[in-house]
Amino acid sequence: MTYAEATAERAARVAGPVTVRRYEPRDAAAWDDFVARCPAGTFFHLSGWRGIIQDVFRHRCHYLVAERDGAVAGVLPLAEIASRLFGHAMVSLPFGVYGGPAANDEPAARALIDAAVDITKARGADHLELRNRAAHNPGWPVQDLYVTFRREILPDADANLLLIPRKQRAMVRKGIKNGLTSEIDAGVERFFALYADNVHRHGTPPYPKRYFARLKETFGDACEVLIVKDAAGTPVSGVMSFYFRDEVLPYYAGDTTAARDLAANDFKYWELMRRACERGLAVFDYGRSKRDTGSFDFKKNWGFEPAPLVYEYRLLRGDAIPQNNPLNPKYRAFIALWRQLPRPIVNALGPLIVRNLG
Numbered sequence: 001m002t003y004a005e006a007t008a009e010r011a012a013r014v015a016g017p018v019t020v021r022r023y024e025p026r027d028a029a030a031w032d033d034f035v036a037r038c039p040a041g042t043f044f045h046l047s048g049w050r051g052i053i054q055d056v057f058r059h060r061c062h063y064l065v066a067e068r069d070g071a072v073a074g075v076l077p078l079a080e081i082a083s084r085l086f087g088h089a090m091v092s093l094p095f096g097v098y099g100g101p102a103a104n105d106e107p108a109a110r111a112l113i114d115a116a117v118d119i120t121k122a123r124g125a126d127h128l129e130l131r132n133r134a135a136h137n138p139g140w141p142v143q144d145l146y147v148t149f150r151r152e153i154l155p156d157a158d159a160n161l162l163l164i165p166r167k168q169r170a171m172v173r174k175g176i177k178n179g180l181t182s183e184i185d186a187g188v189e190r191f192f193a194l195y196a197d198n199v200h201r202h203g204t205p206p207y208p209k210r211y212f213a214r215l216k217e218t219f220g221d222a223c224e225v226l227i228v229k230d231a232a233g234t235p236v237s238g239v240m241s242f243y244f245r246d247e248v249l250p251y252y253a254g255d256t257t258a259a260r261d262l263a264a265n266d267f268k269y270w271e272l273m274r275r276a277c278e279r280g281l282a283v284f285d286y287g288r289s290k291r292d293t294g295s296f297d298f299k300k301n302w303g304f305e306p307a308p309l310v311y312e313y314r315l316l317r318g319d320a321i322p323q324n325n326p327l328n329p330k331y332r333a334f335i336a337l338w339r340q341l342p343r344p345i346v347n348a349l350g351p352l353i354v355r356n357l358g
Contacts, residue, residue, distance in 0.1 A: 016069045018108050020115040023050070023063030023075075031065065034072040035102055036245065040133070043244035044096030045077055048218040053079050053094065056211050057355040062090070062119050066101075066108045074103025076112040080123060083356035087322055090120040091129045094358025097148065097288035097309070099131035109136055117314055127322070128314040140312040143321050147306035149286035149299045153248075157277045161270070165303050168266055175267025179231030182271040184224060188212040191225045191238040195254030196347055203339045205350030205357075212240060212252070226275075228268045230258070237264040241272060247283040248276040269302070 023031065028047045035041035050061045059079045066074035077099060082088045093099035103109035113136060120128040130136065133148070154160050161169060185191060192209045199206045216223045222244065228237040237255040241248055250272055259265055273284055286304050289296040300306070313321050341349075 018066050018068050018073055018111040020064055020066050020111050023047075023061075023065055027065055030072055031063075031075055034075060038074075038102045038104065040102040042096075042098040042102070042133075043222070043242045043247075043249060044093050044098045045075060045102045046219070046244075047077075049077060049093060049096065052211070052214050052218060056208070056214055057095070059094065059355075062116075064112050064115050066103060066112050068104075068108065073105070074101055074108035074112050076101045076116055078116055078119065079358075080125065081356055081358050082125075085353075086356050087127075088123075088125045089127055089129055089322070089358075090116065090123065090125050091358050092116065092131060096131065097146070098133055100133075100136065100312075101130075106136075113137065120314065120316060126315075126317040128316075130312045132310045132312060135310045135312065137312050137314070140314055141321050143311035143313065144308065145290055146288050146309040146311060147291060147296070148288050148309055149304035149306055151284050151286070151304050153273065153277050153281055153284050155277065155280075157274050160273055160277055163303055164270070165301060168301050168303075171263040171266035172270040175228075175263035175270075178262050180228055180236075180262060180264055180267045182226055182228050182268065182275075185227045185238075186225075188216060188225060188240075190227055190235045191240060191252075191254065193254075194227075194235060194238040194256065195240075195252060196343065197256060198254035199350075200343060200346055201257075201339065203336065205354040206347060207252075207354055208351035211351075215240070226268065226272055228259075228264050228271070230262060230264075236262060237268045239268055239272060243281075246281050247285050248272065248281050249285040249287055251287055265298075 031047045035045045047063070050063055053059050054061055059081055062078040062080060064076040064078060065072060077093045078090055079094050080090055081094055091099070101109040101112040103112060113130070116128055154163070161172070164172065188209065192212055196206045216225070219242070222242060224241050224243065226239050226241065227235050230236050237259045238253065239250045240252040241250045250269065255265060276284060286299045286302070288309065289299060296306070315321070
């Protein structure tokens with residue numbers, strides 16, 4: 001523990017004890033104000049996710065508020081996923097890359113984690129999963145699969161372009177030479193078509209279209225869709241990004257088979273970075289990737305360095321971290337079959353499956 005951390009903890013003890021209670025709808029404004037100010041807060045800690053998880057995916061939420069001396073000292077978004085196929089889990093936060101406690105100090109974080117463990121036991125779940133960016137629980141099993149990629153956005157667009165390694169920079173310029181253009185889309189129709197095409201080719205179930213519409217409805221200008229069109233005006237690639245404080249996080253993406261030859265994906269992320277630079281943003285968060293995957297290599301080739309994500313587990317049943325992801329060999333046959341199914345079928349059945357993967 002650093003001197004600053006020790007000082008903060010001593011100050012917290014002097015200030016008063018921490019109490020933890022359940023979130024109530026009236027807490028939304030204070031919750032989001034705290035998340036915006038807390039260094040550990042992320043876009044996925046915002047209260048708007050609670051309604052999306054409950055209404056779109058039909059999962060019960062157990063959001064927790066830590067208070068000290070009548071003021072918010074920490075928050076922990078928590079959702080319960082109960083599935084016959086994938087198990088019964090408490091997760092902070094499903095459908096997000098970051099989660100766990102966002103707190104002023106470690107005593108507040110510890111109180112939130114202890115309360116989450118108690119809820120996990122009371123609900124009879126198999127495990128608690130905290131999707132942290134920093135460790136909180138020495139001795140808990142940790143999933144060593146995911147990394148995140150984050151880098152500073154320089155104030156000059158040309159300087160950002162020069163930071164991209166030469167090979168990928170050439171792909172950006174190829175996209176420009178191919179006459180690609182980008183625009184912000186107010187809706188999700190074109191984006192969803194690109195996204196659904198992409199995940200089908202990869203053999204994974206899609207989220208429902210109403211999920212993306214709800215994201216835009218809930219988060220407003222902090223949720224943005226960028227569409228890339230070819231020289232004929234046909235959409236070939238798209239990305240839905242989240243904005244939080246001075247950061248941009250491209251989160252969901254899709255493309256057509258023509259995108260690769262056009263260099264549309266490199267062009268897409270460059271356009272997003274260029275626009276973020278013009279808005280005065282400071283951080284480009286390239287998001288989560290699994291190690292040894294195409295997405296991991298793509299981001300590395302852009303000059304971003306991976307930082308491990310600390311996904312901690314409190315196992316109550318079993319002794320191994322569940323591997324509910326496409327890299328698990330037991331899903332290979334399913335992925336191969338899924339790729340062969342007609343698009344209308346996968347778009348209809350996919351949301352019923354993916355809702356339980358989180």
